[in-house]
């Protein structure tokens with residue numbers, strides 16, 4: 001793909017994707033709200049050639065400017081916490097729709113929406129519902145859009161193992177939300193970035209929805225146990241009912257950086273594993289990496305001596 005606009009290109013997934021697209025020879029521009037912060041991050045990563053646009057998916061004029069002349073667009077924008085003016089509906093549904101509409105108007109050939117596993121327009125969870133409605137809205141406006149639904153992603157700087165290790169350092173006992181029985185199938189962030197790069201390169205993926213998951217299913221308790229083993233800590237794992245976790249998350253969300261969010265608690269109420277009915281990494285010729293091979297390369301290191 002010649003020129004790719006990555007909305008949310010300074011985020012956890014966005015940074016991996018941008019690095020990959022640049023290394024494959026694409027001209028990449030990113031669109032985020034905080035352009036200065038993104039420029040510093042890109043410079044630190046040696047990605048000075050990437051241009052940065054200040055854009056907000058809730059603001060049509062800025063979206064149009066960041067799209068003009070692009071051959072492809074990736075929506076990797078996230079909102080995990082609702083704050084004033086930033087709602088899941090505004091970002092994941094209306095924002096995604098506005099981006100798709102502007103992409104059509106600009107004659108962009110390829111559109112990739114990064115959604116999430118379990119997206120469901122009928123869900124009682126505002127986060128999961130907005131993701132599902134966002135998918136539908138994009139498909140209506142841009143029928144050839146490709147949707148990728150990653151499971152929880154791991155990799156250096158992730159929220160998943162980063163949060164588990166952080167909690168283990170802070171607390172003598174660890175909360176097993178919902179008893180720790182929820183099943184997850186975490187996926188390596190680099191595998192997701194590679195999948196998006198393949199989608200951009202292959203017109204045969206247009207209009208399809210991919211579920212991007214890792215090679216194995218774990219319970220939340222398994223993931224806590226793995227994280228504790230890697231950082232070499234012992235902690236008591238205490239079951240916490242969903243209602244209590246939800247209350248805690250609401251309190252955390254009042255802080256500038258929430259350790260736990262209500263959207264995360266909502267996601268933990270469901271098993272977020274592959275449905276088996278949609279294509280995934282295998283159909284994109286990608287062999288998914290396992291937690292056991294990747295997580296010790298960063299989690300152990302950053303917590304040695306902690």
Ligand SMILES: NC(=O)c1ccc[n+]([C@@H]2O[C@H](COP(=O)([O-])OP(=O)(O)OC[C@H]3O[C@@H](n4cnc5c(N)ncnc54)[C@H](OP(=O)(O)O)[C@@H]3O)[C@@H](O)[C@H]2O)c1
Pocket residue numbers: 007008009010011012013014031032033034035037038055056057058075076077078079091095114115116117149150151152153154159
């Ligand atoms: N992380 C996971 O485990 C996971 C799992 C499944 C699905 N996903 C999905 O994958 C995508 C990427 O997630 P991530 O974890 O990489 O997110 P992230 O690290 O939070 O990064 C989000 C990016 O979006 C930008 N952004 C936020 N609001 C924006 C807005 N209104 N307009 C334009 N840009 C905006 C942010 O920059 P500014 O703040 O400067 O705007 C940032 O660059 C999201 O759709 C997320 O829901 C993530």
